[in-house]
Amino acid sequence: MNHEGMNVREIARLAGVSIATVSRVYRGVGSVSPKTREKVQAAIEQYGYRPSHLGEALANRRHGALAVVFPGLSGPYFAELINGVETVAVPRGVSVHVIGTHLRHDAPKELLDVARRVDGMAIHGGTVEESVVDDLVGRHLPLVMIGPDPHPAPVVVRTDHEAFHLLVRHLLNDHGLRKLIFIGQSEGSPDLTQRWEAFRTAHEELGLQPTEPLRTGLEQVHGVRAADEILAGGYDGAVCGNDETALGLMMAVLGRGRKVPDDLVITGVDDVPMSSLVSPGLTTVARPLVDLGATATRLLLDMINGADVESETVLPARLVRRASCGCAP
Amino acid sequence: MNHEGMNVREIARLAGVSIATVSRVYRGVGSVSPKTREKVQAAIEQYGYRPSHLGEALANRRHGALAVVFPGLSGPYFAELINGVETVAVPRGVSVHVIGTHLRHDAPKELLDVARRVDGMAIHGGTVEESVVDDLVGRHLPLVMIGPDPHPAPVVVRTDHEAFHLLVRHLLNDHGLRKLIFIGQSEGSPDLTQRWEAFRTAHEELGLQPTEPLRTGLEQVHGVRAADEILAGGYDGAVCGNDETALGLMMAVLGRGRKVPDDLVITGVDDVPMSSLVSPGLTTVARPLVDLGATATRLLLDMINGADVESETVLPARLVRRASCGCAP
């Protein structure tokens, strides 16, 4: 049963109809007499015919695909975003290219190449150079940024910043902490820059001087690696740029026989599934990651269909107090 | 500067040549006089022309894309595999669809749909039903399985099983542990089934009766969730199906104020980056994940190019002894 070479013409010949009729039957549009329809259906099923995506796409001048661009692909944060993207894209028959720029040697060039294969792109904030975004916009490729970004991107979806500010105030006011350290690389990451700004502002509002941040990546390993420096620094709290770093740090702190929150308060951002399960539970800012991915995709598909969309969409975020900040478990 | 509608014909007209010449110049093949080449280059650059991937693909009858199918996308395990895939695919100008079947409502149908858009697929063991693999093979779609799989798949890449057997023997013989528990769901995962078999065999070789396994998923959260049951069970060692589960378990055990390896020995499989960084270091079986992804992709591209390839490729794995099993750190 080699059905490799089956195409409309072949099926049309076998069913004794024209290719136009085969196309109509397959896609269920136009009018076809029941008898003809049945004949064609039979041939389609017998040979397992499926139209070539290539021909289809060329005729429609639409790839039926979009790209989602992230810095890396590791960890629950991206997994949840992708989850959100797929919940929207898959039911609509749109396939998704997931791109991690950290793996790419020449990301700009490769992104431009990917751009030729998709109808639109959702780009995570802080992943690509401004010139690349400009080029893409110049080509009229529908574009949505996930998270804040300094680029002149037409459409942005992000979460509310306020909850993070509340978190820092909670640590300073309610727990009376006075030597907090911010953990995360803000250079090149607008998301992290926002958080660092909130960290700074919360301190200044109380007339306090924030400590220099610890610049590091945002994966679990970076939290683990930061442990010794933080424990040696005499801090009373580590405000991590995301949950993964926080969880890595917590693991390393516990592994050294120290207590959380007694020896060190630890907080994160995102509220990934692990955060509510560990002991102590991780105090964090819950962000609707799945919704973030889904919303970005929905907007992107709307743009592709020629609709005008909001230039900024803000999703809510909220402070989640658990035991790692000293609140009762 | 709306360069949206630029196509070969347009460039050809602007450069005063035929579309064949534009194609030749763009791809650097055939013979073109320096003067003509220059003229065409200028037009290409001025308008930022890039050939439509759709036309190109249809003419070549090749998508220039492949799909990699995993159960889920979360965690370093898949990130490393994808990394390996991309190191091979990207330099060859082949783009990659990363598919996580766990997110799909109707995975078989969607996979068949993806199959229309790619030149070949690399499928992780234990992700799709036999009938889907059969269908794909019937369509003559080049296919490589990553990891062992019961399906009659033509080509498989996997890692050596022996090291895991050594690991269990090491715990039983060298550390004298007698109440080990295997953690991981072997149903539906050939990889895990292999490991459970090795666990069982290692016990039987010493005349020991293995404990019933704890059937659970393979992400960090599953390890965290398993902690209470394992600590309550009076086991002296937890042999986890992979590092992520082991790390989750370790985190939870430490979070409850217990010691590793004193109160519980913990081991994993894979040797993801975290495993060498945590304290205590995680004893595990190092598997060349990046190489696994790269090799699968290389074989897949060879198949796509019509080459005959080995039906089974086995990459080495080795026991890595760290502190979590009781070996000196």
Place this chain on the structure above:
DNA sequence: TTGAAAGCGTTACCAA
């Protein structure tokens, strides 16, 4: 060295 023209596998328009 160059160009005209024939595919590649669809969809969609227009007649019949």
Place this chain on the structure above:
DNA sequence: TTGGTAACGCTTTCAA
């Protein structure tokens, strides 16, 4: 209700 045929944007062969 049907079929012929012209796109869609490219590559490639064959002549010139």
